[in-house]
Amino acid sequence: MSVGASVRPPARGAGLGENAKGAGILAAVVLVVVLLVVLGGRRSLEDSAIGFAGLEHWLAVKGVATVPAIDAATATATIRILPVYDPRLAGEGARQEDGAENERGALAPRPLSRAEFVERANAGPMLAVLPKWRGGIVTRAAAHPDLLVPDHAMDFFGERPVARLPQRGLATFEVYDADYDQLLAEAATLYSAQVLSPALDERCRPILVLRDEGSQDLGTLLADCTGTLFEGAENALFVLSDPDVLDNAGLAAGDNAALAVSLVEGFAGNAKVFVETDSTSGPATAAARSAFGGEDPRERTIGDLDRFFAYPFSLFWIGVVLVTGLALWRGSRRFGRPQEDVEPAEASKRRTIDASRRILMLAKADDALVERHVVDRVEALASALIGTGRRTHGPGDDAAAIRRFLSRRAPELGEKFAAAHAAVTALRPGEGSRFDALAKFESVIQETWHDFGRAAGPARQDRR
Amino acid sequence: MRPSRRLLVIASLIALASLGLVVFADAPAVPIQAMWGLVAVFVAADLVLTPGRKRFVLDSPPTREMFVGEAADLKFRLRPASGERGPHPGSAMARIAWPPGLDGPAQFLLAPAERDSLATVTVKAGRRGHFPIGEVAVLRSSRFRLVDVVATYPCETRLVVVPNVRAITSGEIDVQIATETFGSRASLMRGEGSEFHQLRDFVAGMDSRTIDYKRSARHGALVAREMRAEKNHNVVLALDNGHLMREEIAGLPKIDHMINAALALGWAGIQGGDLVGLYAFDARPRLYLPPRGGRHAFAQLRSKAAELSYRSIETNHTLAMTHLGQRLTRRCLVVVFSDFVDTTTAELLVENVEVLNRHHVVAFVSTRDPMLQAYGRRAATDLGEVAAAVAAAGLERERRLVLDRLARLGVFVVDAEPGGITARLVSTYLNIKARELI
Numbered sequence: 001m002s003v004g005a006s007v008r009p010p011a012r013g014a015g016l017g018e019n020a021k022g023a024g025i026l027a028a029v030v031l032v033v034v035l036l037v038v039l040g041g042r043r044s045l046e047d048s049a050i051g052f053a054g055l056e057h058w059l060a061v062k063g064v065a066t067v068p069a070i071d072a073a074t075a076t077a078t079i080r081i082l083p084v085y086d087p088r089l090a091g092e093g094a095r096q097e098d099g100a101e102n103e104r105g106a107l108a109p110r111p112l113s114r115a116e117f118v119e120r121a122n123a124g125p126m127l128a129v130l131p132k133w134r135g136g137i138v139t140r141a142a143a144h145p146d147l148l149v150p151d152h153a154m155d156f157f158g159e160r161p162v163a164r165l166p167q168r169g170l171a172t173f174e175v176y177d178a179d180y181d182q183l184l185a186e187a188a189t190l191y192s193a194q195v196l197s198p199a200l201d202e203r204c205r206p207i208l209v210l211r212d213e214g215s216q217d218l219g220t221l222l223a224d225c226t227g228t229l230f231e232g233a234e235n236a237l238f239v240l241s242d243p244d245v246l247d248n249a250g251l252a253a254g255d256n257a258a259l260a261v262s263l264v265e266g267f268a269g270n271a272k273v274f275v276e277t278d279s280t281s282g283p284a285t286a287a288a289r290s291a292f293g294g295e296d297p298r299e300r301t302i303g304d305l306d307r308f309f310a311y312p313f314s315l316f317w318i319g320v321v322l323v324t325g326l327a328l329w330r331g332s333r334r335f336g337r338p339q340e341d342v343e344p345a346e347a348s349k350r351r352t353i354d355a356s357r358r359i360l361m362l363a364k365a366d367d368a369l370v371e372r373h374v375v376d377r378v379e380a381l382a383s384a385l386i387g388t389g390r391r392t393h394g395p396g397d398d399a400a401a402i403r404r405f406l407s408r409r410a411p412e413l414g415e416k417f418a419a420a421h422a423a424v425t426a427l428r429p430g431e432g433s434r435f436d437a438l439a440k441f442e443s444v445i446q447e448t449w450h451d452f453g454r455a456a457g458p459a460r461q462d463r464r
Numbered sequence: 465m466r467p468s469r470r471l472l473v474i475a476s477l478i479a480l481a482s483l484g485l486v487v488f489a490d491a492p493a494v495p496i497q498a499m500w501g502l503v504a505v506f507v508a509a510d511l512v513l514t515p516g517r518k519r520f521v522l523d524s525p526p527t528r529e530m531f532v533g534e535a536a537d538l539k540f541r542l543r544p545a546s547g548e549r550g551p552h553p554g555s556a557m558a559r560i561a562w563p564p565g566l567d568g569p570a571q572f573l574l575a576p577a578e579r580d581s582l583a584t585v586t587v588k589a590g591r592r593g594h595f596p597i598g599e600v601a602v603l604r605s606s607r608f609r610l611v612d613v614v615a616t617y618p619c620e621t622r623l624v625v626v627p628n629v630r631a632i633t634s635g636e637i638d639v640q641i642a643t644e645t646f647g648s649r650a651s652l653m654r655g656e657g658s659e660f661h662q663l664r665d666f667v668a669g670m671d672s673r674t675i676d677y678k679r680s681a682r683h684g685a686l687v688a689r690e691m692r693a694e695k696n697h698n699v700v701l702a703l704d705n706g707h708l709m710r711e712e713i714a715g716l717p718k719i720d721h722m723i724n725a726a727l728a729l730g731w732a733g734i735q736g737g738d739l740v741g742l743y744a745f746d747a748r749p750r751l752y753l754p755p756r757g758g759r760h761a762f763a764q765l766r767s768k769a770a771e772l773s774y775r776s777i778e779t780n781h782t783l784a785m786t787h788l789g790q791r792l793t794r795r796c797l798v799v800v801f802s803d804f805v806d807t808t809t810a811e812l813l814v815e816n817v818e819v820l821n822r823h824h825v826v827a828f829v830s831t832r833d834p835m836l837q838a839y840g841r842r843a844a845t846d847l848g849e850v851a852a853a854v855a856a857a858g859l860e861r862e863r864r865l866v867l868d869r870l871a872r873l874g875v876f877v878v879d880a881e882p883g884g885i886t887a888r889l890v891s892t893y894l895n896i897k898a899r900e901l902i
Binding site for chain 2: 311312313315316318319320322323326327329330332333334335336337338339340348349350352353354356357358360361366369370372373376377379380435438439442443445446449453
């Protein structure tokens, strides 16, 4: 029995089963990765803190009629809410840089040209939401003063459109309705609130005005700029100075959600609302997990987890419970008794050889090792060919005996043996490794075993 | 019963599909609920329609004896309990927790036949002993394959694994003995022995010293005495049963190779007219069966050898050989079946064998490890293999040193691969007998 034969090769069927199992696991991993990529890829600017995906859903929940898309025919009867992310309305291709893009994100996370703006305004009534945040907030998902678009970087039809209020951080403002001359019940909670600039304030008609606790007017939040921004405008055009009233993060702060509903209902009336979102562009983002200054103003309770157990999650959890129950049921009934683990008794010699092999390798005496190996090989071959009794014992005797043996029976093989043996034993340090010459020597030894080993074996054994 | 893998996969897929309702908020939930309902209906139908465990009976193979190292076929049959009218068991999987020492398939298929399901399982015995199978677990699939019916059936089958005496039962030893007795060596035995065999007419060319003058005078013609080799010698088979003999070679523990060879020699000795005894030892002497002749003595040898258990303690050669020396009252052939690791551990063994060899004829039997031989034959392609070959050659060299030393002491050394021990041992025994060394 050879060493190789003692190792039982795995059955073909078992190998196929292992391959199928491996392929199944790989497929499952790929599926999970694809799902993550697909589901994760849906997150865009619209799902970020400054996106408007939440507004669309919120309006639908509150019963405000919304439409997912409009065309030229329906645009006149639909109020378009257009969030503007381009502070200069420069459009695609125009460079807007201030040297801090790498740290704070782009000034214009989504470019929009003035012509595109005018085209939308001319298509139907529209609420334009002025820009406030740079692109950095999309990935960071936390507000910071450095992420605000600088005032001087904005240009809205030739004017600087907004002015920042002196209150820094998150603050609550009363909202005064100038049309009805009354204070709204809902206050606005805004981070570094911005109102219309005096220049724009003069050109437009204020509708909602921010007031402080002392009922002092701080600036215009919402204004009617119909026909004042550019020539040829016929449709109603409202301008909202601070997007945090309507965007994803802002909706969750204070009474902003209620304010947003009353604001939209105020100017939309019975008309349908179209929130213009464009998920085809914009940087990939993290989830809109936070709100302002890294602190989430929303109150978290254990009750929030209830949504994970409400429909449609409930159906999934029922499935999980059923599958788990089935798996436990299956696992509780064993098919056959477990096999007893028996310590293999044949491994001791193999372990001894492996341990000796490691020690010999660690000695780093390769030449000496090969020399010993050659002596062992020649000795074993001589024992088989000539017999232990007839051999003379002395350095080089075995090799000479084999040479004599081979020279009589196979002169060519004998010459090859002599040359290979001389090459593997005669090398001096520095002239090259003995191991390099070993391959040829081994091949000659194997050839000799092949030609004479079988015949010599049993006969010599009897003679011993 | 338990859910099948198919049911688990289907349930998992439905649970995953229900995640679609989370992703696609507008998707209706009815299909998911319908799928669960459908699965429940099919499972219930499966449970009702599938016959249970008690509807079938498993017929086990009868208890049998087998030789160690050999394989045997066992036939299992799953049939309806109520005879011809019962349901057909169909295809089923079966599992047996084979006891250590028996090597069988982890699971096997009971293939459907005419009215039942049949399976033939090949089991190889790797150790001696009595091995009850105990029980067979059978797994049948339900009609829709949504439920697995797992049942355990008792199995009274016992496998009695005994030393391998195939060489004896096949007549191989008898032929060898007969060849030696009546062949070319027979004349040597007849001519050179010291025991009177017969009278022959004296013819020219015969040694004149063989003439029996008294009987020649009575016959009126010259007759010569013909002698033969002496019979009724004592042969003691000394088996080392220590931990080194538990090492597996060629699929069997060394001790089993040795027992097989010892029994073959015992049979040869009994056939040759000698008395054969058995001695087993490990840390201390365990068994001594005084030399006896006749075939009933072989039956005793065989049963005592089968009872030897596998020991995991180191052998005390000094105590064992001293004890044996005291038990032997006349000159014997002592065949020591033992092993050693290196020259150091073999020192005590050599010393005690030498002492025993002063008064008796000693033959030492050891098994060559084919693994070491393979290391010596295989071409080394990297330095790791070179190192392994050197280590293996070192072990082989130490072994040869000890065996050479024993041979120089006059001990007959039988060192062969597992399959070749018996032939060489019997040949050595006949050689010793012919030379009247005992």
